[in-house]
Amino acid sequence: MQWLKAIFKFYIDSSIHVSLAVCALMLTSAYVLPVQISTELVAFVFLSTITGYNFVKFAGVARLHHMSLAKNLRVIQLFSLACFVGLLVMATYQRLEVILVSAFLGVFTLLYAVPFLPHRKNLRSLQTIKVFIIAFVWAGTAVWLPLENFSFVFSVEVMLRFLQLFVFVLALIIPFEIRDLSYDSMELKTLPQLIGVTKTKGLGYVFLMVFLILEIVLTTQTENLLSAAIIAVTLGVMIFFSSKKQSTYYASFWVELIPIIWLALLWGSQNLFL
Template sequence: MKFLKLILDFYLNSSIHVALSCYALVQITFHVFHIQYDNAMAMFAFFGTIVGYNFVKYDALVRVKRKLIGNQLKIIAVLSFISLFLVGYYFFHLKRITQIVSVVIFFITALYTLPFFPNRRNARNWAGVKIYIVAICWVGTTLVLPLINAGIPFSSDFFIKCIQRFVLVFVLVLVFEIIDLANDDPHLQTVPQTIGVKRTKVLGLLLLIPFWVLEVFVSTFNYHDVLINLIMVLMLMLFIAFANPTRSKYYTSFWVESVPVFWWLMILLF
């Protein structure tokens, strides 16, 4: 049992799980816009998420706090370097315009982590900004890049899906912020710190209504997608309702981050 826990912790701590969620959202984009599977795009998003998330999570730990690197962190560092190499490999298989937009997303991620301005904290520590940067990066990686690389022009469906994807990630981050309330720096001014846990839950539940209703306005409207989205909305509502600061880290780092994977699996099954 200890060994299995070690494997699970490594799987989560190395950001493989969140990368799988990113991969799932890219696959959902392929499905929604009828794009033929693009391995370079999907793998670029997958390995890019591993690199980006590990950089964000462990940069401050090693560079700023100068903590000793344990064995697990050494393995994660090796995995991140391999992933970085693969990101570079798949990057050169993307279209030029996709490469340019992906570099912009990379700089937003770097801004989130590194203090570019003298005597200023990084964007991750800017009051109230974190949740928006995370949502924008996910929309860019899982929706904008696949469409640009497929050469699909922006339409009303694209903008509807951008809003939906932004709302989805925003709501998922709200659950994380509720769980992390006790550990987050008060200066971050996360949504639960600003308006309280109860109101944050109400906000998350209310945001899921337009997320689902917008599906009706998509030109490729079909009942299967509407039903699948409804199931996912109900699942998210339960995660929001039962979220509290005393929950285990696995509640968010495994179960909540699995929502995009469940969504993708439902599409495959139905």
């Protein structure tokens, strides 16, 4: 069983799980917006998410302790390098607009980790702002990249979909913010640090209410609304039971599984029950 635990740990630590969640969130847009999402675009987003997340998580460690890296971290570095090479290959299949939007979103990822502000600060170190950066990048990836015509970015439907996924991701991040209370510096001024755990959870419920209201506005299919309602309730329950002493994979596996469950519900309602 130890090898199964090792594989699962690698699956989480190497950002495969979070990358599948981002891809799943993007694929849900196909059920709301008139877009076709190609396999090449899914692969591009999957590989770019792994590359970006692992850069943010491990670049600083690699820079400081390159010669004394743990074996599993070195494996993750090699895996990330292979994903980056694959990303470059998949980039050749994308339209110029996709590359430009990806580069725009990638800049936020880069500046999230690289110190470019006075006193060697990065975007993550700015008070309260990190959750909004993450939500912006996730929502932009899920909504903007699949568009065939980027002039639609400022259409009402696309902007509402962007807002819907923006507040959804903000709610999704809350269990992580509560988990990290024991580790985050007080200088970060995260939401739980500023307003407390109870009010942060309440804010998460407000985000989910906005998410559902926007689903009602956007969708014309009852099964899509039902899927969104199930996901909102599920995430609401996960937020309710979030704590500083949550289990190891409560947030990093179960919470991040929710976009994948949402996609499965949408797919199932369209293909199994019609």
